Amino acid sequence: MKRRLLVALLTLLVIAMTLLTVCQATAPSFADHSGSPQQVEGRFRNAAPRQAMGWRKTLSVFWKFMVNKPAGTRPDTPVPVQALTRADLLAAPDSSLWRLGHSTLLLKLDGEFWLTDPVFAERASPVQFMGPKRFHAPPISIEELPPIKAVILSHDHYDHLDKAAVLALAGKTGLFLAPLGVGDRLIHWGVDKAQVRQLDWWQEIRVGQTRFIAAPAQHFSGRGLNDGNRTLWASWVMLGRESRVFFTGDTGYFSGFKAIGERFGPFDLTLVETGAYNEDWADIHMMPEQSLQAHIDLRGRHMLPIHNGTFDLSLHGWTEPFERISKLAADRGVALSTPQIGQRIDIQAPAAGPAWWRSNRG
Template sequence: MRLLGWVLLLGVVAMSAACGHRPVHQSPQFRDGQFHNAAPRKQPGGWKSLKLGWQFLFKDTSRSVPPDALSVSPLSGDQLQQAAEGSIWRLGHSTVLMKLNGKFWITDPVFAERASPVQWAGPKRFTPTPITLEELPPLAAVVLSHDHFDHLDRDSVVQLAAKTKMFLTPLGVGDLLIGWGIPGNKIQQLDWWQTAEVEGIQFTATPAQHFSGRSLFAQNPTLWASWSIYTGTHRIFFSGDTGYFDGFAEIGRRHGPFDLTLLEAGAYDQLWEGIHMLPEQVMQAHRDLRGDWLLPIHNATFDLAFHAWDEPMEKMLSLSAQQGVRLTMPRIGEAVRLDHYQAAQAWWRSKQSQQPANVAVTATSHAM
């Protein structure tokens, strides 16, 4: 089953306007029937593609997942309602719940057991979610970065529709939601650099370097994006999936400095650094964005690469110490506050796995 799941996922990776502000065909990113990055992305070719497929099928899995499920900090609806303004919780992978301006917002909600087109095969969740879909409070908006299965989970999105006021998506992704029965008047589709305001908060779809597609033969049918979030008081950046590219500096110039950057740091490899950043590139992206605090996401949930399950967190902890980057890495389900950060602690190590982080730092000036 595991092998078949990887074959399906590898196939998606390899082959791969109704409610929007701009029709798909009018987007500068859309031509020749598909969306494009601002500049051609680095990607493996020839023998490297064969090597990639071979590694996925026969990789060493001894360190792919932790020996036991990672401990999480359980959450309840009552806890969330009583939580302080500016609280942020990682719920797993790239799913982040935010309490901003008295409302709740969530990014890329994936509550499925597998990041796969089917739930009987493919990468299985090794860290439980700290809260159920049913216990989540009403949401002002769901913010989606792109259409891949580890970021856009149909069942989660459909179940959240009844308690969500608005879905914010890159161009084309909203059409998928409409096809799943979500009312069009609940969806806003944005091109890069377009902004939507929901409940007083500005969301700008910013560029990313990635790709899209949910089938073997679909090649970039929908747009991918990162997001700049401005509450009127704080600025937050959510990367979605992206390789490192010059666009981070432009985003930093236009929308920075950011109080907090939520940057993908996991499921990386030198063979596909054009679409997923290496740890050193994550640090550079944070600096380009003029970020103050960095919270790595896209890790500690699914086995999607060749590296050990804890390598992303260990590397980010080491690099932040070397480079003087202010890093916070809460346990899944543990709150981070925009005005009172917890400095990163290695909670995932076996000796500390039951001990929550306990070093708090009051937010001050931005790192430029």
């Protein structure tokens, strides 16, 4: 027990020192976003206050992660991945979607390609020698991707915003659509300011023939120890000529889903966070029951659960999100799609998909 405690304390010290070093070395100069109703004294906030965990609960959660993690949070056999080529993508019909990983999805809408929350790194971490390691390789490399019309970003956490991926994509991407402040990070990293569009909640932009609306979410932000909530988080409404898609990003359940559904629904497909949840932080990451309710609130026709299957970010078994949401959807008569990583689906009529995770239980 003493050895475990020592290892946990040393690990916490390394993490704190790493975050402090990274934050001091890479902190951008944030633009003035004080005109946003979401910002107070330089920090963004949710419509409803987050539940404060307190130091006791924080230490308890850290202890569980470090020394008391249950079995089965990682697969013990390779995760099936359908490899993709540029030719596959170019030949695919319009209104196609591919899940590339955690919350990284490639959409083909209105004859163009759009990419959400690109993470291609080996680890969702400020450094690549420690932190959550991915269960599977991406089904396609950034170099092999066709030109991307726009990258859509939900927030700046490491499992959603990969600096190396952003810089690699900058040369083949027309625009980066980001919540307020996240775009400042991109510009600080070296992305051309002309490529960056920053939006507040309910603001929209038309790119070619496709509309994008930055919608509310209930989460938080930051990449270091002293930049908490300096950037905004958002969900996204994506409206093509034929297909309507909603992307939750990261969020707890809140009444805003009904408002979004009333204003922009129904949606052909909802891409809903369903993973890395726990009762201790349910106000910022939905439990599966809440994920299903969000889909219903949004007036979705089909639901694709995301934020699962790529990284170990919680205390539940890695297959649990798939099993729980599958049962809940069946009980409620919700059309669920669970494609393999790299498998193409039709946004208008997505196939249910195989229960591919059951042979990789861990």
